[in-house]
């Protein structure tokens with residue numbers, strides 16, 4: 001059962017604001033209303049930008065920013081249960097995964113506080129060239145300006161944290177537009193930030209139609225950077241339209257992993273079964289394509305399939321559920337149609353492929369045609385494919401055969417093979433003997449190819465959200 005319905009308001013210029021129009025937030029599991037938030041439009045977004053501009057006229061010192069970020073981290077830890085339940089209710093995320101997300105948001109704010117404290121430029125070795133002799137130069141790292149942050153539904157707290165915390169660490173005010181399906185966690189975070197002493201205007205949250213709010217963020221020149229996490233189509237479209245802004249993109253993936261014959265197969269099977277289906281595969285780095293060295297293909301499946309079958313499908317509010325609903329019935333139907341397409345192309349469905357009640361069971365597909373969507377596009381559902389390979393070269397080519405490049409993985413005991421894969425897999429991150437779904441919040445995280453153009457993780461995001469100014473002194 002979802003939690004009781006609650007009402008949250010928008011945060012603009014330090015005020016909790018209503019607009020008269022409401023967006024109902026419904027549980028993806030049973031359709032019950034779990035909350036409602038006011039719907040903002042272009043006018044509220046412009047007011048939020050006015051407030052952000054006003055706030056940045058009185059910069060916060062690094063020690064003040066760090067102290068606020070630390071207090072938010074402490075509040076996130078203190079209100080862990082409420083945050084996890086809010087994430088679970090609005091996103092349909094099983095409590096196990098929602099608890100992990102809520103804990104990770106504490107790390108994200110803690111790491112951002114560290115970055116606020118050590119944000120500094122460099123000394124330039126001026127006498128290294130004749131032109132610089134007799135001069136001293138250093139750089140200042142200055143806030144880039146107002147950050148327009150747009151976040152997706154699947155990590156409604158921690159992906160908001162990955163934008164808001166580094167922006168504040170960098171000294172930037174934020175106008176945040178959370179996903180319409182999951183605005184409650186973002187507004188709860190905004191409440192914690194306000195209680196932590198963040199002054200009016202530094203964080204503004206507007207919910208509502210993506211195009212109306214997005215258009216203002218794209219067109220208003222005061223927004224110096226758009227930080228976007230979501231689907232590739234929307235992200236690259238924003239970048240094209242906002243040619244004169246910095247637009248950082250964290251997009252999708254069709255995550256591959258290679259299991260070599262010398263790997264610890266039991267360990268690989270356990271890690272991959274968990275990470276292909278957690279949150280019904282709705283993570284940008286959910287394991288989707290598993291390539292297994294042919295000599296251990298059957299042995300791996302004999303370990304993997306029972307683990308997949310044993311995952312508990314059900315109510316995300318139950319603490320022992322592994323796999324809950326997809327975010328919307330239309331998404332469930334899309335994923336079912338992709339499974340049907342693979343079947344029609346000759347694929348074997350080894351597990352799942354059908355509903356359990358209203359929920360899609362964890363699905364494992366063998367012999368999917370390479371052009372089938374489950375094998376080439378981002379499924380974003382509880383589906384993975386398995387396929388045998390003969391040489392590492394072939395496995396790497398198969399893994400790279402996608403327009404995406406966020407994270408990939410390899411399980412092997414051979415250090416040389418692991419390092420070769422790390423060099424040749426065309427992805428922003430490569431895990432060895434760990435599922436490529438792994439992320440610690442201080443890591444540089446982001447993709448190449450269609451998966452994006454930036455790295456998040458507070459240290460990296462702060463760099464993106466500041467500009468370097470050189471100061472030259474004649475001495």
Ligand code: NAP
Pocket residue numbers: 150151152153154155159177178179180181208209210211213214215229230231232234235238250251252253283284285378380406446451452
């Ligand atoms: P989405 O449909 O692209 O939505 C993401 C955000 O963009 C939402 O806030 C959405 O608002 C907004 N949006 C949609 N159209 C817009 C427009 N024209 N202008 C401005 N904003 C617009 O993505 P999603 O379905 O929420 O998330 C799933 C995708 O995110 C997957 O592809 C996944 O791989 C990717 N993702 C990537 C990462 C990463 O770090 N690389 C992490 C998580 C998810 P509305 O909700 O109001 O439509």
